[in-house]
Amino acid sequence: xLLEVFIRKNFxxxxxxxxxxxxxxxxxxxxxxxxxxxxxxxxxxFGYGGESSGFWHVIGTNILWYLFLAAFMYFSWLRxxxxxxxxxxxxxxxxxKYSGDIDKRFKDVxxxxxxxxxxxxxxxxxxxPFFVIGFVLMLIGQSLGIxxxxxxxxxxxxxxxxYYIGDNAMLDIIDKVIINENLKEFFVNGKExxxxxxxxxxxxxxxxxxxxxxxxxxxxxxxxEVK
Numbered sequence: 001x002l003l004e005v006f007i008r009k010n011f012x013x014x015x016x017x018x019x020x021x022x023x024x025x026x027x028x029x030x031x032x033x034x035x036x037x038x039x040x041x042x043x044x045x046f047g048y049g050g051e052s053s054g055f056w057h058v059i060g061t062n063i064l065w066y067l068f069l070a071a072f073m074y075f076s077w078l079r080x081x082x083x084x085x086x087x088x089x090x091x092x093x094x095x096x097k098y099s100g101d102i103d104k105r106f107k108d109v110x111x112x113x114x115x116x117x118x119x120x121x122x123x124x125x126x127x128x129p130f131f132v133i134g135f136v137l138m139l140i141g142q143s144l145g146i147x148x149x150x151x152x153x154x155x156x157x158x159x160x161x162x163y164y165i166g167d168n169a170m171l172d173i174i175d176k177v178i179i180n181e182n183l184k185e186f187f188v189n190g191k192e193x194x195x196x197x198x199x200x201x202x203x204x205x206x207x208x209x210x211x212x213x214x215x216x217x218x219x220x221x222x223x224x225e226v227k
Contacts, residue, residue, distance in 0.1 A: 008100030021076035
């Protein structure tokens with residue numbers, strides 16, 4: 001969500017939480033101070049002095065970090081305005097866990113002469129700018145770069161994971177159809193399994209067709225019949 005508020009709009013009501021944005025901002029406010037304390041403690045152990053750098057020194061050296069947090073809260077507030085509704089009304093025309101509108105500029109990107117797919121946008125194009133910016137900022141010693149770099153990788157991997165789960169769910173449906181078709185042919189109609197589909201039955205069928213029908217109905221009644 002640290003990145004999505006900048007590149008997407010009109011989230012579903014249950015997908016975006018302004019409260020979570022506030023909590024994230026509150027936690028991130030203290031990260032530079034914690035890192036500075038750890039660094040100074042580490043330096044002190046080697047005899048280089050372990051005193052705190054001071055409040056304004058930490059703010060000054062991490063100014064981009066705090067500007068990012070300010071921008072994050074502003075865009076989070078904008079996203080909140082987009083989805084705010086009366087407590088007594090519900091929107092039946094919008095999925096409450098909608099992940100937001102994709103920026104049109106990403107949809108205009110061409111990959112090998114064709115428009116980028118939604119899958120490519122979510123797993124590559126959207127996190128790419130943050131990945132590049134984060135990498136550049138890391139090279140010049142800005143802690144914000146580490147945050148953007150890590151968040152971009154997490155964003156890409158989480159979307160890839162979601163698509164992986166979706167692909168496997170579709171494969172389960174396809175396998176269910178193939179199993180249903182082949183088992184009915186095998187037990188009821190007395191035909192061999194369809195090798196072309198890659199399914200093979202490892203059992204003997206009942207010699208009596210009526211028994212085969214009973215076996216099919218008893219053992220595989222959770223598979224819907226394919227017509």
